[in-house]
Amino acid sequence: MIRINLLPFRAARKQENIRKQVSIYFLTVVCLLTLMVYLYLNLGSELTKLKGEEKQLRTEMASYTKVAQEIARIRKRTKEIKDKFNVIKGLENQRSGPVRLLEDIATSVPIDRLWLSAVMEKSGSLTLQGSAMDNDTVALFMTNLEKKKQITSVDLKTTKLQNFPEYKLNAANFVLACKTVFHKDTPKAKPKKGRSGRRR
Numbered sequence: 001m002i003r004i005n006l007l008p009f010r011a012a013r014k015q016e017n018i019r020k021q022v023s024i025y026f027l028t029v030v031c032l033l034t035l036m037v038y039l040y041l042n043l044g045s046e047l048t049k050l051k052g053e054e055k056q057l058r059t060e061m062a063s064y065t066k067v068a069q070e071i072a073r074i075r076k077r078t079k080e081i082k083d084k085f086n087v088i089k090g091l092e093n094q095r096s097g098p099v100r101l102l103e104d105i106a107t108s109v110p111i112d113r114l115w116l117s118a119v120m121e122k123s124g125s126l127t128l129q130g131s132a133m134d135n136d137t138v139a140l141f142m143t144n145l146e147k148k149k150q151i152t153s154v155d156l157k158t159t160k161l162q163n164f165p166e167y168k169l170n171a172a173n174f175v176l177a178c179k180t181v182f183h184k185d186t187p188k189a190k191p192k193k194g195r196s197g198r199r200r
Contacts, residue, residue: 098121100149100150101121101126101150101151101180102119104145104148104149104150104151105119105128105145107144107148108141108144108145108147108148109141109144110132110137110140110141110144113132113133113137114130114131114132114133114137114138114141115130115131115132116128116129116130117129117130117131118130121180123182124179124180124181124182125177125178125179125180126151126176126177126178126179126180127175127176127177127178128174128175128176128178129173129174129175129176130173130174131162131171131172131173131174132171132172132174133169133171133172134170134172135159135172137172138156138159138172138174141176142154142156142176145176145178149181150180150181151178151179151180151181152178152179152180152181153178153179154176154177154178155176155177155178156174156175156176156177157175157176157177158173158174158175159172159173159174159175160172160173160174161173
C-alpha cells in the first residue's frame with residue numbers, strides 16, 4: 001500500500017492564500033488612500049473656487065449697496081422737492097383764491113338789477129347780503145353762483161320784500177350762505193357714551 005504525504009502541499013497552498021489576502025489588503029489600502037487624496041484635492045479646488053465666487057459676490061454686493069443708498073437718497077430728495085412744490089402750490093392757491101372768488105361773485109351779479117351790500121368770508125364759508133329788484137333776480141344770481149368753480153353750494157338764508165314809496169318800487173333784501181372750494185367740514189364730536197347703572 002502506497003502512502004502519500006500531503007502536508008507540505010497543504011502548507012504551501014495555505015501560505016499562497018495568505019500572500020493573496022495580504023496583497024489584496026495592501027491593494028485595498030492603496031486604493032483607499034488614492035481615493036482619499038483625490039477627494040481631498042478635488043474638494044480643496046472646489047473650496048478655492050467657491051471662496052473666489054464668494055469674494056466676487058461680496059464685491060458686487062458692496063457696489064449694489066452703494067447704488068441702493070444712492071437710490072434712497074434720490075427718493076428722499078424727490079420727496080422733499082415734491083413737499084416744497086405742494087407748499088408753494090398751496091400758497092399760490094391761497095393768494096389767488098380770494099381774487100378768483102371775487103371775480104366769480106362780480107360776474108354772477110345781474111347788472112342793474114342786483115346790488116351787494118356786504119361780502120363776508122371765513123374759513124371757506126361765504127355770506128352775501130344785498131338787494132335785488134325781485135325774487136326772480138335773486139334766483140338768477142344764485143344760479144349764476146352755482147355755475148362758478150370757486151363756489152360749491154349756495155343756500156338762501158333769508159329774503160324780505162322792502163317797499164320804497166318815494167321811488168314807487170319794491171326791492172328784495174336777501175342773505176345767501178355759500179360754501180367755497182376752501183371750505184373744510186369740521187368733524188362732529190361724537191357724543192360720549194354714559195354709563196347707565198341701576199341702583200339696587
